[in-house]
Amino acid sequence: MRYAISYVSTASKDLQENEIQRILYSSEDQNNKDNITGLLLFSEGNFFQVIEGRKEDVTELYRKIENDRRHHNIIKLFQKPIHNESFDGYKSDFISEDAKYNSARLNNYEKYIEVLDEPLQRAVSNILKAFII
Ligand SMILES: Cc1cc2nc3c(=O)[nH]c(=O)nc-3n(C[C@H](O)[C@H](O)[C@H](O)COP(=O)(O)O)c2cc1C
Numbered sequence: 001m002r003y004a005i006s007y008v009s010t011a012s013k014d015l016q017e018n019e020i021q022r023i024l025y026s027s028e029d030q031n032n033k034d035n036i037t038g039l040l041l042f043s044e045g046n047f048f049q050v051i052e053g054r055k056e057d058v059t060e061l062y063r064k065i066e067n068d069r070r071h072h073n074i075i076k077l078f079q080k081p082i083h084n085e086s087f088d089g090y091k092s093d094f095i096s097e098d099a100k101y102n103s104a105r106l107n108n109y110e111k112y113i114e115v116l117d118e119p120l121q122r123a124v125s126n127i128l129k130a131f132i133i
Helices: 017-034 055-066 104-113 118-132
Strands: 002-011 037-043 046-054 071-082 092-095
Touching (some): 071 118, 104 118
Parallel strands (some): 037 092
């Protein structure tokens, strides 16, 4: 079964920008290897992430992320089975701070959440807007 989990969190106060970049890039690398899709966005001290993939993989990854001391105040937004069949063409994408105020990129990011149910897509899209614009 495919599964998606999403949360927001606060980056640790002592986390340097290069350490944040490392989280973004290494997560993208690892997720592509593990067939996990989704988004990881960092903006103004907060992370927003959607991970989607095999249920076992996603729940195990979330457990690791939850215990990661580089962030805290983790608020889970949703945790849901995914019913859409087509996953091809989706991949992990990561939005860093420099994407802010670049609303043209929003459409591009939205394609990574097309796998979610329609109401959830809208909710996630609104969160994305709040982060980006
Ligand atoms: C905000 C945040 C998001 C993360 N997202 C991912 C992710 O999507 N994929 C991933 O493999 N690791 C991610 N990590 C790193 C994991 O918490 C963990 O350090 C990594 O999976 C290595 O764990 P391991 O050494 O037990 O395999 C994230 C960490 C943070 C702080």
